[in-house]
Amino acid sequence: MPDTSIPPPRIAKPLFGTVGVVGFGLMGSSFARAVRRAGAARSVIACDKSAAARRKIADLKLARAVVKSPELMGPVDLVMLATPLGEYESVFRKLSPALKKGTIVSDVGSVKAPVLGLKKLLPEPGLLVPGHPIAGTERSGPAAGFGELFTGRYCLLTPDADTDRGAVRRVGRLWRALGARVEEMSAEEHDRILSFTSHLPHAAAYALVHALRDIRGAGAEGDARYAAGGLRDFTRIAASDPVMWRDVFLANREQVLARLDEYAGVLGRLREAIDRGDGAAMERIFAETRGYRRSVERAGQAALDAPIVKGKK
Amino acid sequence: MPDTSIPPPRIAKPLFGTVGVVGFGLMGSSFARAVRRAGAARSVIACDKSAAARRKIADLKLARAVVKSPELMGPVDLVMLATPLGEYESVFRKLSPALKKGTIVSDVGSVKAPVLGLKKLLPEPGLLVPGHPIAGTERSGPAAGFGELFTGRYCLLTPDADTDRGAVRRVGRLWRALGARVEEMSAEEHDRILSFTSHLPHAAAYALVHALRDIRGAGAEGDARYAAGGLRDFTRIAASDPVMWRDVFLANREQVLARLDEYAGVLGRLREAIDRGDGAAMERIFAETRGYRRSVERAGQAALDAPIVKGKK
Structure with missing residues (x-):
């Protein structure tokens, strides 16, 4: 679906420096497109384990750089995880040693309690902000994404008592910049x-x-x-x-x-x-x-x- | 939904003189609009038992005349039945004494064997041509109809061995004039x-x-x-x-x-x-x-x- 509508006003100042998107299917690629469209980050690094997906990302120029494993992304300010849920634990284990201090980790997964359960794998568990934008289509893959996917949709954030409030605010501000309505509730x-x-x-x-x-x-x-x-x-x-x-x-x-x-x-x-x-x-x-x-x-x-x-x- | 696309070429000569549409909800009203749009009949008589529906039909000028019961339609060349299936028997009983010789009776109902079972109520059972255009929306009522509803959709006709083949051909030609793809199969x-x-x-x-x-x-x-x-x-x-x-x-x-x-x-x-x-x-x-x-x-x-x-x- 082409971005034919009037784009939202670009953010005066990007909310994040570099955003690393892990898993570049419909959701990851839509998120990356929406971030670029809104000017919400200075740059996007793409990570996908599929060589075909990486070629497609490069062809479509959807990211500044494309890597095959999360630990290769280099220092980023926000990681947005958009792989199937079954890959989360492996991604967290690879990512953790490579994270710079202060990096926020968020995700778009459709189930939230098990994601919170993985926070102990991160060096700074309080910087995990589980999220779920309620949007999607039946298409898959990097080419299926579009920057308006989240416009007018709800994005639910499910922090717990240990989650850093500043990190929750920053992730919420980002989703609002992409056109979503942000709400908080418990993972359960x-x-x-x-x-x-x-x-x-x-x-x-x-x-x-x-x-x-x-x-x-x-x-x-x-x-x-x-x-x-x-x-x-x-x-x-x-x-x-x-x-x-x-x-x-x-x-x-x-x-x-x-x-x-x-x-x-x-x-x-x-x-x-x-x-x-x-x-x-x-x-x-x-x-x-x-x-x-x-x-x-x-x-x-x-x-x-x-x-x-x-x-x- | 407005009829915004290019209308199909109008039929050189209308396929029917007067068409009586009984039950003027989404289907009946879409059928009537499509008939007028294609010039497939000289005129349309509307029949609906609901006073609110009759007012709406008159307001929207969807028919040449609007009556409340099928026996009041006067002589018509084709009756298109578009009420809920539970009303068919009562409509057939009211309609039968009022039908002129040669009037074809067809319908748009979603189940076909019980419709064929009612043919004995008609003076000329062989002129009953059960039909089912596979199209619809979740809206109801005369205002919900639109003339393009059948474009590109299948319309299934389910005559039996006693059905007049000429009647089947005429009904099939009508649906094709409304943009539908017509196929025949048994009611079962x-x-x-x-x-x-x-x-x-x-x-x-x-x-x-x-x-x-x-x-x-x-x-x-x-x-x-x-x-x-x-x-x-x-x-x-x-x-x-x-x-x-x-x-x-x-x-x-x-x-x-x-x-x-x-x-x-x-x-x-x-x-x-x-x-x-x-x-x-x-x-x-x-x-x-x-x-x-x-x-x-x-x-x-x-x-x-x-x-x-x-x-x-």
């Missing part, structure tokens, strides 16, 4: 809320599209021609990055299992209503879910990939 | 395929959004702020017309129950993979579902509400 609350609003929907969509393939077999490909609105949306969600989502479900396992059990219960009740021909019960449920949609729209979070523009619906 | 095949591509996804989305409301209670409204991509799509699907969908599930009960059982089975297997920490199994499923999305995109059915324009992705 984050992981519970996101299990409802993000992890369960992704699990449900993956299971549904898998069920189609499983049952229809080769016929499923042909059925795609008759994909009505519902299935189209599901297939989009179920096209999200497989490794990223594997790690999300593993990292937030307890909450996700609880949501799946609750979901199975409600599906069973809907099944019963259909089985006994209880139209009134169905209509009640469907009218209520329509009401919930209206609240999502009122919250200004209804648009899909498009950036949210205030005052437009 | 239609109801089975659509249970996969449309009915199950809607049931899954309704259940998921209901589960959020059910479990989070008042908190669910607040969570909407943190609605990530996945939930946003689900809430859109679960905002579809409650009465229409109640009737779809009732009319296609056996197929929908079978799909719900299969879905529950796959959800259970995904739950087990997460529970035992089986990342490889998850990654396999998620990579496969991503592949399925690509096939939907190749079939040109990936866009959401927007009309499909050939050569654009």
